[in-house]
Amino acid sequence: MNIRDTLKSVLDADDELLVVKLSGTGAWSGFSEKGSSWLKNNL
Template identity: 50%
Template sequence: MSTKLIAYDLNAPGQNYDALIDAIKGLGAWWHHLDSTWLVKTGVSASDIRDRLAKHIDSGDELLVVDVTGDARAWRGFDDRGSKWLKETWD
């Protein structure tokens, strides 16, 4: 299992995020505290996540998936719940 950062911009107005969000949530334990940024603890590779989520975005949209597993991390301004998830689930 590793932690993946998933970020996206759906650029066309009026797009439905529901299918994309459901697909992200289905990948594993997730944290979503910033608008279009997710952290997911999953056994799925970054390229496989990209391919799965590509079904839920348009050709003009942007999607970034990065493996962020490891000790390098820092944050500020999150509530106790968000900080707890980051501390307990990151590694």
């Protein structure tokens, strides 16, 4: 997603970012595998 990609350039290695479209579509960066799995299963 454009918002995620734009904001990724200013994130530090320990930052997390979640961008969610209310339809259930989302994109994220910086989450652990456990966090990413949870998001995939719950969005």
